[in-house]
Amino acid sequence: MVDVVTLGTFGVAALASLFMAWAIGAGSSGSTPFAPAVGANAISVMRAGFVVGLLGFFGAVLQGQNVTNAVGTELIVGQSLTATAAVVGLLTAAGLVAIGVFTGYPIATAFTVTGAVVGVGLALGGDPAWAKYQQIATLWVLTPFVGGGIAYATARTLRSQRVPERVAVPLLGGVVGVLVATIQFALLGGAAGPRSIAQIVGARIPLPVVAGVDAGPIAAMLLLASLATGALAYEMRRDEARGQRRFLLALGGLVAFSAGGSQVGLAIGPLVPLLEEVTIPLTALLVGGGVGLLVGSWTGAPRMIKALAQDYSSLGPRRSIAALIPSFAIAQAAVALGVPVSFNEIIVSAIVGSGYAAGGAGVSRQKMFYTVLAWVGSLVLALGVSYAVFVGADALV
Template identity: 55%
Template sequence: MELATVALFLVAGLASLFMAWVIGAGSSGATPFAPAVGANAISTMRAAFIVGILGLAGAVTQGANVSEAIGSGLIGGVSLPASGVILVLLIGAGLMAIGIKTGYPIATAFTVTGSVIGVGLAIGGSPVWPKYLQVGAVWVLTPFIGGGVAYGIASLLPREGVPEVYSIPLLGALVGAVLANVNFTMLGPNGTAGSITGAVGRSLGVTGLPVTVGITLVAAAGVGGLVGWDVRRDEAGGLRRFLLALGSLVAFSAGGSQVGLAVGPLMPLLDDVGVIPRSPSSRAVDWGSSWVRGPARPG
């Protein structure tokens, strides 16, 4: 490999680290534990430490899908060169750094996705309209769906007729049900991504919708029962621990999505040098010393 190529790879890696640092200072670092820090349930430094650990765990177990979408799913017909990758990362990280400095929230996904599409089209790539429609629909619908769910839950929790010893465990049961059906790397068959319900069903030798529903209800009852026991034993302490648990879950999920925005633009370069082996049915993403595997998706 020529010295100039090695230099470009090093600069691209540094740009990716800059993007990761900006993400940590912005959305991944501030969002998960901001409510807990505001409620004096945890200190800022301790929250940052926990976010780092859980973000790494989320990146290892859930980061492959976002990385592939950013790296190869947004532009057709071309692969970003090293100079293009550097430009994408610097534009995305630069815009986010400006947002952090000025106090205006700028979404990481918006900056990186827009940069990848802009650079890709500039070098002769073709737009991938189905992916754009899918991503756009998620971006448009998420605030309304999330806001509606948040409004419904928040309107019930403060009511005197709904004691917290009942409402909080119910919320915990809902979280447990959702978590049981989230896909994690390596839980599926043959090392692919799969959910906890699917993995438990296969281990028991039974599959199907009734099995999935049954396992989901068991998970919901288990989490709700544990939260209810903790709240009844020590209401203030139980609420604090549940708040920290929710912050940890957000940090874990953020790690799975945000890391792909920092690493995803590098994937075309890793493909070119053969670092990321691919087959029609699988892919592998090298996270330093760890390998993350998940099911292949059409670009």
């Protein structure tokens, strides 16, 4: 039987988590996935906010477990978060993200939440999880270079006169098909753990094991890649502009789904250590977090979508496609590794990289400088404020 005090403190922490989910939906997961598509005039701002909210919800429920567990249990060693610590950490991070939403500057949610959780964890007497920090820092540092570099190379290829778009776009669709085939879904694996479409389909393809490698999943990946390539080639032959637009919208949907799978963990992760006390399953927590993301996307995302689509770079369909492909790949890698990652960092880096492929057309260097400053400042500020607030609250009690 759960006592009233425990249930009450969890309720307060859950409300703080919902506020954080709303802030993330309005700022990061709700705005970044379709920002390039809006910048390319492939979809309206309001429609983008509506669609990304639905896709983010499904991503949160189907893929949110890895990052959620990482944020809740792997950022501090030797000490579990308490309800009070969860409230302080979540409110600190959500406040900073909300400031970014209303000022038009995208605050990196992964930076703020990670800093806040580490701050309250250290205040509780826990030890730093240096191995996890190294993994997180590596991804954060590499993201601008890898995402921006791939976006730049892809945009240059699409602009090249030597490679017709009727060939390049379908081939890129095949690459995305391979990535989709490797996505791990909890519902596909059951008790055996998450499995990918390639694993499920490959198990039904009667192919031998060659040199210790199961050929079935590889064949399934190639099959899905061929289907994507063929469908896009057909669309491009009929109408190149429409084919590009549909591909762009599909990429935005995939990134939105991935955003939900990653960002929900930033909102509900601090509640994970409390679940045993209140006997609530993780799935219910994922659904609640997904609802928070959805509401945030519907109510607050349009402002940030406009900021990302118009203030960073003047995007066309080709540069938008170039920005979304590495964004999708990096997002799925982060989900698979259970590493909290900022979608603002991913998308902004890719947008700038694709913009430089056109000679830096429309890239605002001043905006980028202040954005990077906000990212670094939010990490340091979240850690310091959450630590100080928790120590002060603990002293009063």
